[in-house]
Ligand SMILES: [Fe+2]
């Protein structure tokens with residue numbers, strides 16, 4: 001293995017990592033939208049699926065701007081979150097209510113993960129002086145933050161509803 005020595009190479013690696021994560025999420029989000037019972041949650045996942053497809057396209061533009069081919073690098077971080085979801089479902093056979101609450105938690109973890117990734121990438125793009133990449137990555141970051149807010153507000157409502165029941 002050759003030694004990685006430049007911030008520009010690390011930037012490409014981090015892009016490949018989040019590209020893998022985003023592409024994984026385009027497969028996971030439709031399943032989550034079908035799996036949950038709460039209408040607002042289903043709608044939020046469908047909406048974020050559209051945004052996620054845009055995130056993939058924005059990353060492809062960043063790769064194009066760098067003159068490197070778009071490819072993913074296996075990201076065990078995102079795979080871990082999806083595995084945890086699958087295990088929970090198998091082991092607990094949750095009720096509708098519990099499942100929706102669990103899934104909002106998994107979604108919040110995912111958004112935090114993406115927010116951390118894009119915050120790092122925006123900083124790297126800025127320090128490398130790559131305006132084009134910075135703007136595209138900021139667009140993704142902004143949507144991840146909004147998605148997190150949405151999931152958190154749904155989670156608060158679900159908790160209130162279960163407290164009342
Ligand atoms: Fe995303």
Ligand SMILES: [Fe+2]
Nearest residue numbers: 111114144147
């Ligand atoms: Fe996201």
